[in-house]
Every structure is written in C-alpha cells, then in structure tokens.
Amino acid sequence: MTELRLWPVSRCSTIRPALRLLLVLLVLPMAQEIQALKLEVRVEGLTGEYEKYEKNVLALLGIYQERKDKDLSVPRLEALHRRAPGQIRKALAPFGFYRVQVEDTLTRPTVEDGAWVADYQVVPGEPVRVGQAQESVDYRITGPGAEDPIFPKAFPIQPGNVLLHSEYDKATDNIRSLAARNGYLDYELTFNRALIDLDNYQAIIQFHLHTGPRYYLGDVSFTQDLLDDRYLARFVGFKPKDRYDPEALLTLQGNLLGTEYYERVEIVPHKAAAGEKRTVPIEVIATPNKANKYRFGFGYATDVGPRVTLEWRRRYLTRWGHTLKLETNISQPLQRMKGDYRIPIGNPLRDYVTIRPDLRSYDIAGRKGDIQTLQVAHSVVTPGGWRRTAGIDYRREQFEITADDAELVNELVPNITWSKTVTDDPVYTTNGYRIKFALLGTTQGLISPASYLSGSARFKWIKSFLDHYRLIARSDLGASWANSVFDLPASRRYFAGGDNSIRGWALDVLGPDDPSTKEAVGGRYLAVGSLELERRIKGNWSGTVFTDFGNAFDPDFTRQVEVGTGLGIRWRSPIGQIRMDVAFALTKDSSPARLHIVIGPDL
Incomplete structure (x- = not known):
C-alpha cells in the first residue's frame, strides 16, 4: 500500500525559496550563452x-x-x-x-x-601558371569562318602566363562576342575549360570554337501605323547583306526609342526565314507613344528671382516625324514664350530645319523692352561633332534704356552659330567643356535701319584633380562692328554683371555709362572671365572660392575693368548643382556682399 504524505504548510513555505534558487542556477548559464558574443x-x-x-x-x-x-x-x-x-x-x-x-x-x-x-x-604561395609546353594551350577555331581574320591567331593567355580566372573569362567572352557580332549565329563551343594539374602545379587551357556558317542582315520591315516607313528607313544604320551584327539591331532600337515617337520598340530577327543565302529579315514592331508631353518646372536665380516654366511638346505631328514644342518662362523681370517646330532632314537623329517664334518682355535694372522674333534655321552636326545652325531672323524690338535712348527697330538678321559640348556627366560634370561661336549681322535698307556685324565666343571648362577638387574657368568675348553703339538695338549690345557674368553686381548693370544719367547704355565689345576652385567637403556638399573680372566696353565711352570675388557652397542635387555664392564687388566704392543663387547643370 502506497503511502500518501502531505507536507504541512510551514514545510512548503521553506521549499519555495530553494526552488527559486535552483531555477536561477539553471537559467543563468543559458542567459549568458544567448548574450551577443564579442x-x-x-x-x-x-x-x-x-x-x-x-x-x-x-x-x-x-x-x-x-x-x-x-x-x-x-x-x-x-x-x-x-x-x-x-x-x-x-x-x-x-x-x-x-x-x-x-x-x-x-x-x-x-x-x-x-x-x-x-x-x-x-x-598564398606561388600562383599556378599555364604549362610551358605549346600543347598546354589548345586553341582552335574551326568551321567555315576558321580563316576569318576577326578571330585572334593565338589565345590571349599563353604558356607560362599566370592563370587568372577573370582574364580567362574575358578572353573566352571576347572570342564568343566576335563570333556573334560577325554573323556566326550558330557557333558552338566544343571545348571551353581551364584544367589545374595540382601534381605538376600547372594549368592546361582547352578552347575549341566551331563557327558554323555566317549570316547576313536582310530587309527591314516596320509593323506600325504612326509614321511613314520611308521616313523610318532613315534610322536604319545598316544595309541589306551586311554581316549580321546584334549591336546594329540594338542601335536601331535605341535610336527609335530616343525619338520618343514610340513607347516600345521590339526588333524581331526572322532567322528561320533566312533561306539558302542566310539573309535574316528584320521586323520592327513599334507601339506609339502618347502624342502629348507636359512639363511644369520651378526654379530660382538671383538675376530673375523665382521662375515658373510650362512646356507642352507634341511628339509627332505628321507621318514624316515633325514635332512641336511650346515653352513659357515667367519671372518678375522676364516673361518669355517660345516655340520650336522641327522638321527632320538628312540624318533624322541630329539634322533638322526649325521654325522658332519667340516673344519676350523684360524689365531689368537699366532697361526694358519687348522683342518678337521669328527664326528659320538649318541645323546639322558636322563630322567633327560641332552643332552648326545657320538661319535668318526677323526681329521686331521696342526698347528703352534712357529717355533719349528708346526706339522701335525692325531687322532681318542672317546668323550662324557653332557649338559643342563634351561632358562625362550632363548633370554634374567632372571633366568637360562647352564652347559656342556666333556670327550675325544685317545691312541698312534690308528692313534694318542700320548696318552692323557682331561676333561672340563663349567658353566654359571644368577639370577635376586630386580626387576632391574641380577647377572651373569661364570666358565670354564679343565684338560688334557698327558706327555707334546707338545703331544697335538693346538686345544686340553687350552688358556685364549677374549670376553668370561678374558676380557682385546685378544682371546687366555693367557697361559704358550715359554721361548724363550714369546708367549703363551697353557697349560694342565684351570681355568677361571667371576662375573658380571647388572642393568637395562631404557627401554632396562642396565649397568654392572664385573671382570674376571684365566688363562691356565701347570706344566712345570710358569704362574700367571690374573685379568681383567671393565664397560659395554647392549641393549636388538630381537636377544639377544648387549654387549659393556671396560675392564682393572689389572695384565698387561701396561694396556690400551680394548673394547669388543658381540651380541647374554645370554645362
């Protein structure tokens, strides 16, 4: 018979502390175990x-x-x-x-x-090398393309070389790419391996490629109903019976997408229809983009203050790829509406005829006026990479600089410009430059009231060095040949001062002064330069020191070279640098600091 014993209450109260102590002793090692190890x-x-x-x-x-x-x-x-x-x-x-x-x-x-x-x-020990014997590199190109000079005569890694896997992969990928880019679509790798003989501590390379027959590009057809096929054919950068090259097809796809005519472009090679001559027909299947594109922007610059930009773009207007863009810029001192009707010609990616209406109204320190312009121009890219634009402007300008210098002018002005921009990054340039030359003029009696010829050169250069530094140089030069500065309308005269000219002064307040009013009337010559040293501080922030110098000049007036200097900070934003400068006009009698703020790309 089992005896059941019940502990008295006083005995139970004695055991409970002991149980607690035992539980602590059991859990403590576990707690120490789960603590993060160092x-x-x-x-x-x-x-x-x-x-x-x-x-x-x-x-x-x-x-x-x-x-x-x-x-x-x-x-x-x-x-x-x-x-x-x-x-x-x-x-x-x-x-x-x-x-x-x-x-x-x-x-x-x-x-x-x-x-x-x-x-x-x-x-590490010594790296393994390819065996010294010639048979240690077994490299063979066989098939119909075996004698094609596009393939290297010897494998890039030779007997005695250290076997680097990255170099081996690079060499084999390059040979395979050569086959694919030169029409050998059916090439086959029968051997592709690097063997390591650990006993003799040497490597053996075996690479055998059978080319198969060469294929050629065939006729290109377009499956779309937006543009004329004859216009689209101008985007094709190859001819039928050229060797088959996938890169040429990718270029065609990229060119068509870059026009924004189409939302999607699919390139379909019909290899099965190549036939005995192995000519592959190419089909381009394109889905039209939305016809209209709208953009709203807000910016700020000290010269004009807050600025609102509205833009409407019609991506296509005719079956021959014509486009239209209208843009409005509104700020306190400057209002502008301009259009650009573009007709592709020649190479449709870069050559065009443009018709540009332009309406401007300005009221800035020293002058005010209204300008209406209609330009017709032919713009092409030269073999040297220059954008050359030649055209003729009809211009109607009503301006007032002083009470005695106000006029309504009608002009017909032939003009030509050359421009070129080279940059490693269009938003934030570490190395690059922008240069533009312009030449324009008119003859009295050809609608215009006076004759003149004007030429200008603008240059900006950016060079990075020592990891964190950028040197930025800028120069604006101009000269007008006219009997008097008063023969030139206000927009054709040269002024200096402002965010992108000589900092420390307001926009266009510098230049030859009217002797009676002491206000700038502009000049026939311009010489402005700038040097800036920028250093990255941390992240997207950098600091800069700069000096700007020069002025607008005229032989009929006396004017000195003005100099400004200052400090600035920069913040690299997705739309370009936000530049904030404090500038001091060193040659001004009283020179309080002037703040300049500009937002936008470097070039």
Whole structure:
C-alpha cells in the first residue's frame, strides 16, 4: 500500500525559496550563452603584393561577415571557424593560388566579457601558371569562318602566363562576342575549360570554337501605323547583306526609342526565314507613344528671382516625324514664350530645319523692352561633332534704356552659330567643356535701319584633380562692328554683371555709362572671365572660392575693368548643382556682399 504524505504548510513555505534558487542556477548559464558574443577576426599574411586580394578573402569569409551578428552562438562560431580555411583558399583560387596554406586558431576569452579571437595566418604561395609546353594551350577555331581574320591567331593567355580566372573569362567572352557580332549565329563551343594539374602545379587551357556558317542582315520591315516607313528607313544604320551584327539591331532600337515617337520598340530577327543565302529579315514592331508631353518646372536665380516654366511638346505631328514644342518662362523681370517646330532632314537623329517664334518682355535694372522674333534655321552636326545652325531672323524690338535712348527697330538678321559640348556627366560634370561661336549681322535698307556685324565666343571648362577638387574657368568675348553703339538695338549690345557674368553686381548693370544719367547704355565689345576652385567637403556638399573680372566696353565711352570675388557652397542635387555664392564687388566704392543663387547643370 502506497503511502500518501502531505507536507504541512510551514514545510512548503521553506521549499519555495530553494526552488527559486535552483531555477536561477539553471537559467543563468543559458542567459549568458544567448548574450551577443564579442569576436575579433584577424587575417594576416596578405600584405605587400598580396594586399589587393584581401578584400575578396574577407567578402567570402563567413566568420568575418557574421562577426557582429547578435545571434552568433558558440556552436555557430566554431562551425564558421572550421569552414574558414576552405573559404580562404576558395577566395584566392580565382587569382591563381592553389597551394594556399592557412594556419588557424580560435582563442576563447580570457577575461569576463572578453572577446573571442579568430586568427588566420595565410601563406598564398606561388600562383599556378599555364604549362610551358605549346600543347598546354589548345586553341582552335574551326568551321567555315576558321580563316576569318576577326578571330585572334593565338589565345590571349599563353604558356607560362599566370592563370587568372577573370582574364580567362574575358578572353573566352571576347572570342564568343566576335563570333556573334560577325554573323556566326550558330557557333558552338566544343571545348571551353581551364584544367589545374595540382601534381605538376600547372594549368592546361582547352578552347575549341566551331563557327558554323555566317549570316547576313536582310530587309527591314516596320509593323506600325504612326509614321511613314520611308521616313523610318532613315534610322536604319545598316544595309541589306551586311554581316549580321546584334549591336546594329540594338542601335536601331535605341535610336527609335530616343525619338520618343514610340513607347516600345521590339526588333524581331526572322532567322528561320533566312533561306539558302542566310539573309535574316528584320521586323520592327513599334507601339506609339502618347502624342502629348507636359512639363511644369520651378526654379530660382538671383538675376530673375523665382521662375515658373510650362512646356507642352507634341511628339509627332505628321507621318514624316515633325514635332512641336511650346515653352513659357515667367519671372518678375522676364516673361518669355517660345516655340520650336522641327522638321527632320538628312540624318533624322541630329539634322533638322526649325521654325522658332519667340516673344519676350523684360524689365531689368537699366532697361526694358519687348522683342518678337521669328527664326528659320538649318541645323546639322558636322563630322567633327560641332552643332552648326545657320538661319535668318526677323526681329521686331521696342526698347528703352534712357529717355533719349528708346526706339522701335525692325531687322532681318542672317546668323550662324557653332557649338559643342563634351561632358562625362550632363548633370554634374567632372571633366568637360562647352564652347559656342556666333556670327550675325544685317545691312541698312534690308528692313534694318542700320548696318552692323557682331561676333561672340563663349567658353566654359571644368577639370577635376586630386580626387576632391574641380577647377572651373569661364570666358565670354564679343565684338560688334557698327558706327555707334546707338545703331544697335538693346538686345544686340553687350552688358556685364549677374549670376553668370561678374558676380557682385546685378544682371546687366555693367557697361559704358550715359554721361548724363550714369546708367549703363551697353557697349560694342565684351570681355568677361571667371576662375573658380571647388572642393568637395562631404557627401554632396562642396565649397568654392572664385573671382570674376571684365566688363562691356565701347570706344566712345570710358569704362574700367571690374573685379568681383567671393565664397560659395554647392549641393549636388538630381537636377544639377544648387549654387549659393556671396560675392564682393572689389572695384565698387561701396561694396556690400551680394548673394547669388543658381540651380541647374554645370554645362
């Protein structure tokens, strides 16, 4: 018979503290175990010529990647340590090291709350080389294209060279690309491998490519109903029976998408229809884009203050690719509405005839007026990369500079410009330049009340150096040949001052002064320069020091060279730099600081 005994209440109260103590003793080691471990990982031996491989080793070393993991436990740590030597050897293999020695130790903490130390002493050894015998590189091009000179006569990696996996992959990819780009669509790799003989510690390369027959590009057809096929044919940069080149097809696709006529463009080669002559017909399937594009913008510049921009673009108007753009810019001192009706000619990607109406109204320090212009111009890109635009303007300008210098002028002005921009980044340029030359003039009696000839050159250059520095140089030069500055309408005279001229002065307040009013009337000559040194401070922020100098001049008036200098800060935004400058007019009698703010790309 089992005896059931009941503890008295006083006895139970004695046991409960003991149970609590036992529970604490059981849980405490578990709590210590789940605390985040401190771990230090050391990889030594990759110094000097081997230092460049350390980054790849650490990237593949699991114990290094998980060293700060809050959930890292002792069992996990020990497992990672066991795998580490193999991971180090694997990380060094692509660089030709196959006899890597790794001495590893894992040291427990010697003090409470101390760190574990995982130490790996690495001896990379000598890299493996391709065998010295000629048969160590078995390179063969066979098939109908075996004698085609596009293929290298010898494999880029030769006997005795160190076997770098990246170089091997680059060499094989290049040969395969040559085959594909030259019409060998059915090429086949019968061998493509690099073998490592660890006993003799040498590499053997086997690369065999069978070219198959060569294919050619055929006629191009267009599946779309937006534009005339004869116009679209001008975008095709190859001729039927040219060797088949996938890059030519990608270029055609990119050119059509770049026009914004189409939302999607698919290039379909019909290889199955190539026939005995292996001429592949090409089908272009294009989906039209939306006809209208709208843009709203807001900007700010000290010269004009807040500015609102409205733009409407008609992506296509006729079956021959004509386009239309209307743009309105509104600010306190300047209002402008301009249009651009563009007719593609010649190379439709870059050559066109343009008709540009332009309406402007301005009221700035020193003058005010209204200008209505209609320009017809022919614009092409020359073989040297210059944009050449030649045209003729009809201009009606009513202006007032002083009470005695106000007039209504009608002109018919032939003009020509050459411009070129070279930049590594159109938004934030680290190295590049922009240059523009212009020549225009008119003859008295050809609607115009006076004769003159005017030429100008504008240049901006940006050069980066020492990682964090940019040097920015700018120059504006101009000259007009006329009997008097008063024979020129206000928009044809030269003025200086402002955000993009000589900082420290307001927009266009510099130039020859009227002796009686002391207000600038403009000049027949312009010479303005600027030097700026910019240094990146942190992230997208940089600082700059600058000096601007020059003026507008005229032989009939006396005018000195003006100089401004100052400091600025820059912030690199997605739409270009936001430039904030504090400028001082050094040659002005009283020269309070003037703030200049400009937003936009560098060039």
